[in-house]
Amino acid sequence: MYQYNQVDQQIVNERVEQFRDQTRRYLAGELSADEFLALRLMNGLYIQRQAPMLRVAIPYGLMSAEQMRMLANIARKYDKGYGHFTTRTNIQFNWPKLEEVPDILAELATVQMHAIQTSGNCIRNTTTDHFAGVAESELEDPRPWCEIIRQWSTLHPEFAYLPRKFKIAVTGSKEDRAASQVHDIGLHLVQNAEGEIGFEVLVGGGLGRTPVIGKVIREFLPKEDLLSYLDAILRVYNLKGRRDNKYKARIKILVEALGADTFRDLVEAEWVYTRDTELKLTAEEIARVKGFFTPHAYDPSAKDDASLDQQLKDDADFRVWFERNTRAHKVGGYRCVVVSLKPLLGPPGDITDLQMDVVADLADRYSFSEIRSTHDQNLVLAEVRQADLYAVWQVLSEHNLARANINTLTDMIVCPGFDFCALANAKTLNISDAINAEFENLDYLYDLGDIQLNMSGCINACGHHHVGHIGILGVDKKGEDWYQITLGGSGREDASLGKVLGKSVAADEVPSVLRKILETYIEQRTDEERFLDTVRRVGLTPFKEKVYATDH
Amino acid sequence: MPLIINREKVQDSWALVSPEEGADFVERASGHELLLVPFDCLEVADALGSKQLGVQVTGEVEVEQLVPWLSKLSLIAIEFPVFRDGRGFSLARQLRRVGYTGELRAVGDVGRDRLGYLERCGFNAFLIAEEAYSDELLQAFSEISVHYQGSADDPRPIYHQ
Numbered sequence: 001m002y003q004y005n006q007v008d009q010q011i012v013n014e015r016v017e018q019f020r021d022q023t024r025r026y027l028a029g030e031l032s033a034d035e036f037l038a039l040r041l042m043n044g045l046y047i048q049r050q051a052p053m054l055r056v057a058i059p060y061g062l063m064s065a066e067q068m069r070m071l072a073n074i075a076r077k078y079d080k081g082y083g084h085f086t087t088r089t090n091i092q093f094n095w096p097k098l099e100e101v102p103d104i105l106a107e108l109a110t111v112q113m114h115a116i117q118t119s120g121n122c123i124r125n126t127t128t129d130h131f132a133g134v135a136e137s138e139l140e141d142p143r144p145w146c147e148i149i150r151q152w153s154t155l156h157p158e159f160a161y162l163p164r165k166f167k168i169a170v171t172g173s174k175e176d177r178a179a180s181q182v183h184d185i186g187l188h189l190v191q192n193a194e195g196e197i198g199f200e201v202l203v204g205g206g207l208g209r210t211p212v213i214g215k216v217i218r219e220f221l222p223k224e225d226l227l228s229y230l231d232a233i234l235r236v237y238n239l240k241g242r243r244d245n246k247y248k249a250r251i252k253i254l255v256e257a258l259g260a261d262t263f264r265d266l267v268e269a270e271w272v273y274t275r276d277t278e279l280k281l282t283a284e285e286i287a288r289v290k291g292f293f294t295p296h297a298y299d300p301s302a303k304d305d306a307s308l309d310q311q312l313k314d315d316a317d318f319r320v321w322f323e324r325n326t327r328a329h330k331v332g333g334y335r336c337v338v339v340s341l342k343p344l345l346g347p348p349g350d351i352t353d354l355q356m357d358v359v360a361d362l363a364d365r366y367s368f369s370e371i372r373s374t375h376d377q378n379l380v381l382a383e384v385r386q387a388d389l390y391a392v393w394q395v396l397s398e399h400n401l402a403r404a405n406i407n408t409l410t411d412m413i414v415c416p417g418f419d420f421c422a423l424a425n426a427k428t429l430n431i432s433d434a435i436n437a438e439f440e441n442l443d444y445l446y447d448l449g450d451i452q453l454n455m456s457g458c459i460n461a462c463g464h465h466h467v468g469h470i471g472i473l474g475v476d477k478k479g480e481d482w483y484q485i486t487l488g489g490s491g492r493e494d495a496s497l498g499k500v501l502g503k504s505v506a507a508d509e510v511p512s513v514l515r516k517i518l519e520t521y522i523e524q525r526t527d528e529e530r531f532l533d534t535v536r537r538v539g540l541t542p543f544k545e546k547v548y549a550t551d552h
Numbered sequence: 553m554p555l556i557i558n559r560e561k562v563q564d565s566w567a568l569v570s571p572e573e574g575a576d577f578v579e580r581a582s583g584h585e586l587l588l589v590p591f592d593c594l595e596v597a598d599a600l601g602s603k604q605l606g607v608q609v610t611g612e613v614e615v616e617q618l619v620p621w622l623s624k625l626s627l628i629a630i631e632f633p634v635f636r637d638g639r640g641f642s643l644a645r646q647l648r649r650v651g652y653t654g655e656l657r658a659v660g661d662v663g664r665d666r667l668g669y670l671e672r673c674g675f676n677a678f679l680i681a682e683e684a685y686s687d688e689l690l691q692a693f694s695e696i697s698v699h700y701q702g703s704a705d706d707p708r709p710i711y712h713q
């Protein structure tokens with residue numbers, strides 16, 4: 001993975017001291033609350049219902065075992081012993097003290113970590129596929145490009161006061177595990193007719209109160225022009241994006257208002273000035289960054305292992321976990337292990353300090369000391385020899401990290417909701433608990449197959465409810481929590497926005513309503529048909545009839 | 553108000569003359585050696601024969617509108633109505649790109665924590681509210697001393713340096 005050089009380190013160190021001084025000036029009354037708000041947000045610090053919340057960046061979801069141990073240390077020392085992984089592959093701490101945040105940042109800096117631009121109206125952490133570099137069908141590893149974007153966007157002088165937040169996702173295979181089509185910019189590595197690799201560029205995707213799927217504005221962008229093109233898009237947005245209404249300030253609104261073609265024309269006109277400037281990437285720079293992401297020294301004898309087959313035969317629990325929570329690796333004899341942060345009871349995405357240490361140790365021992373965080377709030381040990389899987393599984397099980405539910409109904413994406421978030425309309429964590437209790441039976445979940453359930457506690461859509469196969473949105477009705485349900489969304493390569501099933505349901509009805517939805521699916525599905533495909537084929541009517549039947 | 557030019561505190565010799573209701577603009581704007589006016593008054597002001605001419609704009613004005621004037625302008629002041637309005641950063645960048653080399657001044661809600669970024673985008677002058685100014689402010693430019701991106705005075709990003 002990428003290692004800081006002296007310049008990277010100096011930037012992060014100086015940023016810590018700058019923030020320390022900003023915090024000091026704020027506490028001394030020299031900096032207005034409004035101005036400090038913008039500055040602290042650009043450093044990942046929110047003030048929430050309970051306490052400040054600090055969001056630490058995990059660039060493109062890749063971290064070392066050493067960094068994970070530091071996160072455990074922060075959770076122990078400054079927080080209540082846990083952290084929360086988000087859909088944008090960062091980690092949030094819910095209970096730090098404002099005065100201590102500069103010290104937390106200083107500790108993070110010792111392991112090449114920071115909280116720069118994890119919030120605020122600036123370019124956020126660039127995300128990617130959590131199987132980048134190891135997926136079988138990949139065209140090219142997207143992570144070097146994420147790192148190039150990370151450097152370009154970090155403390156960018158021109159793009160720190162954008163109309164609104166700005167999120168970029170990059171993918172390197174046809175499968176989209178990064179929800180790239182609902183990002184402000186989605187970049188897909190593609191090959192043109194000449195066999196060259198470049199980027200397909202999408203703009204204007206986003207969720208929140210106006211969900212939109214991004215539109216392709218360029219089918220093929222030569223690699224070396226990546227930064228100049230991003231620069232042109234950002235400049236057009238910075239100059240023309242709306243600033244009068246924060247709900248209309250995202251780039252998606254600008255692209256919709258102008259039309260994708262006009263927007264493209266503006267970008268291309270701006271690009272004329274920047275294309276052949278110093279922003280053009282050099283072959284040396286591309287090679288330098290790629291050099292940090294070369295394949296590991298895989299064990300050529302890994303595929304000769306015979307123990308796995310035997311273990312799969314002997315231990316049914318292990319087999320179930322293997323089938324559900326591991327994925328193919330492009331190198332024979334290796335597997336990708338998904339560490340489930342979706343236990344039976346407990347907030348999705350939460351992890352304790354002890355669990356962080358355990359995962360770090362496993363990474364050191366079995367997976368080249370690297371860990372990935374995923375868009376769906378799990379972790380990945382991406383390169384485990386098949387002979388080691390049994391040992392990994394045993395340790396994960398012991399620490400409640402091996403619930404065999406990946407991509408099933410209970411592998412939910414859930415935002416923190418009312419329990420933590422000051423913007424929430426409704427609670428979410430009680431609902432995820434209720435869903436877990438209702439659908440405890442794993443065999444039933446396996447029969448249902450792949451289902452993505454996403455839940456947000458308000459219209460801001462941090463839990464990506466619009467792109468869940470099943471989406472749940474908390475709404476406030478006269479002080480009570482109600483939940484609106486959508487069906488048919490997808491954040492993957494076949495991206496679509498869910499449609500509202502009908503009137504919202506009370507908190508205690510959510511599990512039984514889900515049960516009816518799933519029963520309808522089982523009645524309607526053809527062999528092997530996924531939940532999403534059934535919904536797309538039959539439409540909402542059968543589901544509506546079942547769910548709202550008693551009302552008539 | 554305190555003015556910083558090229559990281560030094562200096563005396564401001566420009567005064568903005570804006571149209572006022574009930575007063576004759578031409579009369580008020582006449583006889584200035586250094587005349588600074590809002591963009592809409594540029595044409596009128598140009599005819600008044602001041603020694604030097606400056607213009608004050610907001611993010612609403614596009615670079616193309618300023619291009620025909622550049623050779624006549626000694627000062628372009630870009631206004632930040634609120635610090636969150638980041639359009640001025642891009643406008644400054646564009647003005648330097650089309651070859652404007654005169655004074656580029658940030659006015660309005662200009663605070664310490666944006667000075668470094670503003671300078672890197674091409675501003676060389678900063679008008680600071682009296683109560684917000686202290687000499688210590690001049691340190692703000694170099695709080696972050698290394699950068700990934702190019703800047704107005706050196707367009708090379710890190711990988712070309």
Ligand code: HEM
Nearest residue numbers: 086087088182206207208209414415416421423460461462
């Ligand atoms: C608890 C404090 C949080 C606050 C105050 C907060 C605030 C917001 C707001 C206001 C938006 C809407 C932005 C817009 O529409 O322009 C938003 C969107 C979003 N947030 Fe959060 N959020 C929080 C936590 C989280 C968490 C825990 C996650 C991940 C699970 C997350 C991930 C996202 C994502 C993915 C979006 C959607 C971006 C889009 O519209 O394209 N946020 N957040």
Ligand code: SF4
Nearest residue numbers: 415421424457458462
């Ligand atoms: S969706 Fe709403 S409730 Fe959930 S974290 Fe985002 S802002 Fe808070």
